[in-house]
Amino acid sequence: MVSHTVFDGPCVRPTVPQVASIRRCAPRHCLHLRASRLEGVEQAPPDPILGVSEAFKADTSDLKLNLGVGAYRTEELKPYVLNVVKKAERKMIDAGENKEYLPIDGLASFNKATVNLLLGFDHAAVKEGCVATVQSLSGTGSLRVGAQFIQKCIPGKTVYLSNPTWGNHRGIFSSAGVKWEYYRYFDPETVGLDFEGLMEDIKNAPDASIIVLHGCAHNPTGVDPTKEQWKQIADLCVDKNHLPFFDVAYQGFASGSLDEDAYAPRYFVDRGIEIMVAQSYSKNLGLYGERVGALNFILSSSSAAKKVLSQLKQIARAIYSNPPVHGARIVSEVVGNDDMFGEWKQEMEYMAGRIKGVRQELQDHLERINPDKDWSFITKQIGMFSFTGLTPQQVENMTNKHHIYMTKDGRISLAGLSSSKAEYLAKAIDDSVRNC
Amino acid sequence: MWKTETSTKQAPKDPILGVTEAYLADENPEKINLGVGAYRDDLSKPVVLKVVRAAEEKISGKQFMEYLPIGGYKPFNEKSVKLAYGEEAQCIQDGRVAAVQSLSGTGSCRLFAEFMKRYMPGAAVYIPKPTWANHHNIFRDAQVEQKSFRYYKPETKGLDFEGLMEDLQGAAEGSVVLLHACAHNPTGVDPTPEQWQELSKLMLKKHLYPFFDMAYQGFASGDCDRDSQAIRIFLEDGHDLGCSQSYAKNMGLYGQRIGCLSMVCSNKAEGSAVESQIKAVARAMYSNPPVHGALLVDNILGTPDIKQAWFDEVKGMAERIIDMRTLLQDNLVRSGSSLEWKHVTEQIGMFCFSGISPEQVDSLAKDHSIYMTRNGRISMAGVTTKNVDRLAAALHKVTS
Numbered sequence: 001m002v003s004h005t006v007f008d009g010p011c012v013r014p015t016v017p018q019v020a021s022i023r024r025c026a027p028r029h030c031l032h033l034r035a036s037r038l039e040g041v042e043q044a045p046p047d048p049i050l051g052v053s054e055a056f057k058a059d060t061s062d063l064k065l066n067l068g069v070g071a072y073r074t075e076e077l078k079p080y081v082l083n084v085v086k087k088a089e090r091k092m093i094d095a096g097e098n099k100e101y102l103p104i105d106g107l108a109s110f111n112k113a114t115v116n117l118l119l120g121f122d123h124a125a126v127k128e129g130c131v132a133t134v135q136s137l138s139g140t141g142s143l144r145v146g147a148q149f150i151q152k153c154i155p156g157k158t159v160y161l162s163n164p165t166w167g168n169h170r171g172i173f174s175s176a177g178v179k180w181e182y183y184r185y186f187d188p189e190t191v192g193l194d195f196e197g198l199m200e201d202i203k204n205a206p207d208a209s210i211i212v213l214h215g216c217a218h219n220p221t222g223v224d225p226t227k228e229q230w231k232q233i234a235d236l237c238v239d240k241n242h243l244p245f246f247d248v249a250y251q252g253f254a255s256g257s258l259d260e261d262a263y264a265p266r267y268f269v270d271r272g273i274e275i276m277v278a279q280s281y282s283k284n285l286g287l288y289g290e291r292v293g294a295l296n297f298i299l300s301s302s303s304a305a306k307k308v309l310s311q312l313k314q315i316a317r318a319i320y321s322n323p324p325v326h327g328a329r330i331v332s333e334v335v336g337n338d339d340m341f342g343e344w345k346q347e348m349e350y351m352a353g354r355i356k357g358v359r360q361e362l363q364d365h366l367e368r369i370n371p372d373k374d375w376s377f378i379t380k381q382i383g384m385f386s387f388t389g390l391t392p393q394q395v396e397n398m399t400n401k402h403h404i405y406m407t408k409d410g411r412i413s414l415a416g417l418s419s420s421k422a423e424y425l426a427k428a429i430d431d432s433v434r435n436c
Numbered sequence: 437m438w439k440t441e442t443s444t445k446q447a448p449k450d451p452i453l454g455v456t457e458a459y460l461a462d463e464n465p466e467k468i469n470l471g472v473g474a475y476r477d478d479l480s481k482p483v484v485l486k487v488v489r490a491a492e493e494k495i496s497g498k499q500f501m502e503y504l505p506i507g508g509y510k511p512f513n514e515k516s517v518k519l520a521y522g523e524e525a526q527c528i529q530d531g532r533v534a535a536v537q538s539l540s541g542t543g544s545c546r547l548f549a550e551f552m553k554r555y556m557p558g559a560a561v562y563i564p565k566p567t568w569a570n571h572h573n574i575f576r577d578a579q580v581e582q583k584s585f586r587y588y589k590p591e592t593k594g595l596d597f598e599g600l601m602e603d604l605q606g607a608a609e610g611s612v613v614l615l616h617a618c619a620h621n622p623t624g625v626d627p628t629p630e631q632w633q634e635l636s637k638l639m640l641k642k643h644l645y646p647f648f649d650m651a652y653q654g655f656a657s658g659d660c661d662r663d664s665q666a667i668r669i670f671l672e673d674g675h676d677l678g679c680s681q682s683y684a685k686n687m688g689l690y691g692q693r694i695g696c697l698s699m700v701c702s703n704k705a706e707g708s709a710v711e712s713q714i715k716a717v718a719r720a721m722y723s724n725p726p727v728h729g730a731l732l733v734d735n736i737l738g739t740p741d742i743k744q745a746w747f748d749e750v751k752g753m754a755e756r757i758i759d760m761r762t763l764l765q766d767n768l769v770r771s772g773s774s775l776e777w778k779h780v781t782e783q784i785g786m787f788c789f790s791g792i793s794p795e796q797v798d799s800l801a802k803d804h805s806i807y808m809t810r811n812g813r814i815s816m817a818g819v820t821t822k823n824v825d826r827l828a829a830a831l832h833k834v835t836s
Contacts, residue, residue, distance in 0.1 A: 036676065036702040037610060037645070041555050044712035047719055050506055071502060079502050086497055093496050096489075098482040100474060101690040104453055137539070137722035144721050148577070153444050168719065175550075175720035177579075288503045289727030310447040317450055318573035319721065321542040325691030326728040 048167050049407055056405040064403040065421055067412040070219065070384045071288055072351055075418045080351070082286045084343045088333035097329065102322045104313040106135020106294070110328035113335035114279055114294040118248065118262060125269060129302030132309040134295050134316055135323045138288075139249045139280035140168060142295035146245060146276050147176035148315045149308070150210060159210045159245070160202065162186075164387075164409060166219045166247070169212060183211070186221050191377035191389055193223050199236060208241045215248035215277070216261040217383020220411035224254075224382055230264050234271050244268055245276040252284040254383045256352035258345065274299050281331055283384065283415075284348055290327030355384065355414045358422060362414075365426030373433070384415045394432040402428035451569050455807050464805035468827060470818040471807050473621065473786045474690055475753055478820045483753070485688045487746045491735040501727065506715040508537020508696075509730035515737040516696040520650060520664055520679055527671060527700045534711035535698040536718060537725045540690075541651045542570060544680030544697035548647060549578035550717045551699075551710075552612060556645070561612045562604065564588075566811060568621045571614065571649075583607070588623045593779035593791055595625050601638060609643040617650035617679070618663040619785020622813035626656070626784055632666045636673045646670055646677040654686040656785045658754035660747065676700050683733050685786065686750050692729030757786065760819040764788075767828030775835055788814040796834045804830040 046054060052068030074080050105111065111133040115126055125131050136142040150157065159178055161169050162185035173180045183205070184197030202211060213233070218224055225233060237244055246265045252258040268275050274297070281292040295312065299305050316322070334340045356379075363378040378386055390398065390410040398404040404425065406412045417425060449457065455471030477483050507513065513535040517528055527533050538544040552559060561580050563571055564587035575582050585607075586599030604613060615635075620626055627635065639646060648667050654660040670677055682695040697714065701707040718725070736746050758781075765780040780788055792800075792812040800806040806827060808814050819827060 036706060037643075038555060038676070038701060038706055038710055041706065041709045041713055043709045044716045047506060047715075050503070050719070050724070054505070069503070079500070081498070081501050085501070089496055093492055096484070099484055099488070099689055099691050100482050101453075101472070101684075104450065137726070140719075140723035141721070168723065171716075171720040175717070282503075287501055289501045289724070291722060291724070291726040304444060307444045307446045310449075311444060313450070314447040314573070315577070317453070317542075317570060318577040319542070319546050320539040320693060321570065322453075322691070322693070324539075324693040324726040324729070326726065 052405050052407055055399075059403055059405075061403040063424070065405065065416070065425065067404060067406045067414075067416045067425075070283065070413045070415060072283060072286065072384070072415040073418070075354065075420075077416070077418050080286055082344065082347050084334050084340050084347060085286060085330055087340060088330045091333055092329055099325065102135070102325050102328070104317050104322050105133070105309065106323045107325065107328040107332060109332040109336065110135055110292075111294065113332055115296060117251065117258060117335065118277060118279060118296065119266060119269060119298070120259065120262070123269075125298050130299050130305050132297040132299065132305040132312060134309070134312045135328055136293050136295050136316065137291045137320065137323060138282050138293040139247065139278055140172065141291065141320075141323075142278035142280070142293045143169070143172050143247065144176060145295050145312060145315050145319070146278060147173050147178050148319075149311060151176050151178050152315065153311055154210070154243075157208060157210055158206065159212060160205055161212050162198075162214065162218070164220055165212070165214075167407075169247075181205075185218075186223060186387065188389060191387070192380070193225060193229070195225070195229055199232065202233070202236055202242070203240065205240065205242070208243065210243045210245050210276075211237065212245045212247060213264065215246045215251065215264050217250035217254035217385070219249065219383070220385050220407070220409055221387040222381025222383050222385045223387070225264075227263065230267055234268050234273060237268070237273055238271065243274065243276065245278070247278050249278075249280040250283055250383050251279070252345075252348045253352055256349040258348070269298050272300070281327065285331060285334065285344065287327045287330060290330070291324055292327030292331055358414055358417050358419060359386070361419055361422040362417065362426055365423050366429065369426055370430045370433070384413055386412050386414055388412055388429065390429070390432060391436070394436045397432040397436045398428055402431070404428050452809055455809055458801065459807040462805050462807075466823075466826065467805035467807070468818060468823050469807050470814045470827075471809060473685065473815050473817065475685060475688060475786070475817040476820070478756065478822070480818070480820055480823070483688055485746070485749050487736050487742055487749060488688060488732060490742070491732045494735055495731045498731070504537070504724045504727050504730065506719050506724050507535075507711065508725045509727065509734060511738070512730040512734040513537055513696060513698075515734060516681055517698050519653065519660060519737065520667060520681055520696075520698065521671060521700070522661075522668060525671065531704045532701045532707040533698050534701055534707045534714060535696055536711065536714045537730055538680075538695045538697045538718070539693040539722070539725060540684050540695040541649065541680055541682035542574065543693065543725075544682070544695045545571065545574045545649060546578065546721070547697045547714055547717055548678050548680060548699075549575050549580050550721075551714055553578050553580050554717075555710075555713065556610065556612065559610050559612055559645075560608070561614055561647070562607055562644075563614050564600075564616070564620070566622055567614070567616070568649075583611070585613070587620070588625060588789065590791065593625075593776075593789065594782065595627060595631070597627065597631055601635070604635070604638060604642065604644060607642060607644055610645070612645045612647050613639060614647050614649060615666070617648040617653070617666050619652035619656035619787070621651065621785070622787050622809070622811060623789040624783025624785050624787045625789070627666070629665060629669065632669045636670045636675065640673055640675065646675055648677060648679045650679055651682040652685055652785050653681065654747070654750035655754050658751035660750070671700065676702055683729065687733060687736065687746070689729050689732060692732065693726060694729030694733055757816045760816050760824065761788065763821065763824045764816075764819060764828060767824055768831060771828055771832040773832045773836065786815055786817050788816055790814050790831070792831070792835055799834045800830055804833070806830055
């Protein structure tokens with residue numbers, strides 16, 4: 001217990017204080033008679049994903065490499081603010097925009113743009129008023145509003161998450177008081193998709209369950225269903241009357257093409273399946289810290305969309321009132337201007353291309369160093385992450401011996417790998433696999 | 437097809453933000469929006485502070501758009517708590533203040549509510565009657581039990597201090613008491629320093645936990661230190677307490693969603709544990725807070741002469757509102773109204789609790805194109821030298 005050195009005597013009532021001065025006075029010691037009500041609060045462990053960066057920062061070794069959080073880095077391993085984003089910001093400053101509250105559901109021009117990007121321009125669902133959209137705090141915020149909606153308006157239903165999935169999915173649904181279960185997803189034997197297991201688990205889920213699907217570039221595995229497999233998943237969702245909840249955090253980042261990466265949600269919508277979609281602009285527009293995203297419901301009627309929107313607004317009002325304006329304006333500027341939109345597509349292709357390139361290099365090095373193991377999964381997987389299959393012990397070796405930071409589930413972020421460090425990484429992986 | 441249609445009900449419009457929607461739909465060129473508490477200048481225009489524009493230029497082209505840590509931008513947090521508790525505050529020097537950047541006032545309150553649910557189990561939150569409507573939504577969605585304490589006395593249009601003390605006297609130990617640090621929303625009625633002293637003593641005795649919602653520091657009196665006096669009084673008395681800060685009004689950063697939740701704890705270890713758990717709540721809500729507003733505030737608070745320039749701008753805004761209060765009251769008196777209007781200048785901050793009925797509010801909207809929330813709360817920031825005459829005349833009309 002911190003004790004004060006200056007004593008006024010026990011419980012002496014201070015005179016009306018001068019506003020700016022805080023005297024070291026005695027009364028605190030009176031509270032020592034009673035334990036603090038918050039004494040029992042335990043120190044929470046560092047976040048398994050975001051905690052990795054903190055550990056990395058503390059490491060003083062020159063060799064250190066951060067393959068933890070999925071934030072894009074250049075070949076020089078520097079953060080990257082897209083040129084088109086700088087242009088948009090400049091435009092916004094010159095325009096002297098005000099800083100007023102957005103409506104609860106966000107910036108209208110952003111909401112329009114985000115749905116166009118997701119579904120393709122001039123989609124029928126939009127024209128028919130069947131889409132409810134709220135701008136929200138990137139992927140996490142959108143998922144959380146969606147989770148609260150499920151808790152409030154579809155109570156008693158279970159949410160199904162892929163095994164494995166992005167760690168924060170669990171926290172989000174649990175925090176919102178929504179029950180969740182796993183469906184099989186990753187097959188460590190093939191280092192690929194356990195499609196049979198997936199279909200069986202989704203079939204066995206009670207009718208009208210909510211199924212969280214990664215739109216593309218599955219996090220953490222990088223393993224996506226093929227188009228044929230998506231069709232079968234859609235068939236099953238129709239049969240079981242399931243509600244798919246797409247998490248679209250990497251549109252454009254996986255293949256380099258915005259349209260290609262939106263195949264799955266668009267296919268489901270065109271099949272007439274109602275879906276929820278959480279979108280994030282953290283990675284594809286590099287707007288990480290601006291927290292830009294959206295939660296969308298694409299439904300079969302405009303009256304349902306209207307009612308759902310009203311509920312989403314009520315939920316958002318009690319979490320943050322209205323979303324932050326800055327990032328949404330940037331997205332709106334970029335998508336709304338043909339030149340900037342074109343430039344964005346180019347920069348995105350470049351980022352996705354760098355990652356594909358570095359995947360290939362890593363695989364080449366590993367095949368050279370350790371030709372007995374099948375390393376092809378590295379280029380078969382897509383997006384920012386690779387699920388290496390490393391065990392927690394091996395991961396510890398990566399960090400403790402080689403100063404390479406990654407999450408305990410064996411996930412590495414290729415976005416944090418440079419060409420010049422690919423060989424170092426390959427050697428470290430080989431060492432961990434052989435000796436731990 | 438999944439049955440959204442039959443199972444989802446239409447939620448009602450938000451009572452505060454819905455007013456602006458109605459106002460926007462009105463085609464009368466002389467319409468007046470006295471709904472939401474966003475500052476307007478004498479031309480009814482939104483204001484971006486000069487210090488904010490300057491800060492904007494400085495941080496534009498920033499190379500930093502990376503994720504902030506879950507707890508936000510640390511330099512911002514540090515400056516923010518100093519602004520609330522005092523530059524030399526002992527609790528800060530002791531290192532026992534848990535502080536997390538949050539999504540403005542709403543976000544701070546929601547983080548606190550979720551924390552309360554988990555770590556003060558069974559505790560109810562006592563909320564003044566009336567309060568900002570969204571407080572009820574926030575604590576309800578966090579599933580925290582709400583109780584109320586008397587606050588506003590319609591007869592005097594002032595504070596019901598006896599009722600307040602009596603209700604809190606009867607509160608169970610360990611309850612949380614939500615207090616508006618200054619410029620109470622919606623009434624504009626604040627306790628005097630002497631009343632704050634008495635309340636602080638009572639809450640110490642009854643082991644009630646103070647949670648201050650401070651959305652108007654600087655905006656109430658024009659002086660940031662003076663406006664946080666209540667908190668300083670409680671700290672002097674040795675309370676552990678929580679505080680929600682918002683920079684929406686006092687820095688005009690409404691849409692940036694920038695604020696801070698802090699909790700003054702018993703010691704450093706507790707502060708660290710509490711902060712870690714608030715962060716766990718934030719991670720499941722939005723992962724990490726938006727960077728832009730934090731950089732702006734940090735820039736402004738970080739340089740002494742810019743900070744002073746900010747103090748001056750806030751004072752200017754507060755003074756315009758005080759002037760409008762005087763003008764409105766004068767006009768009402770001159771209109772020949774037989775009612776008592778002294779509360780217009782006695783109340784403080786952005787809002788005036790006019791005391792008119794919901795039906796009179798409806799009449800103002802329908803017949804005069806003057807919009808306010810149905811509890812009769814007038815946002816004085818929406819009053820200008822150009823519209824104050826018409827407003828006074830309309831108020832007189834509907835109340836006579």
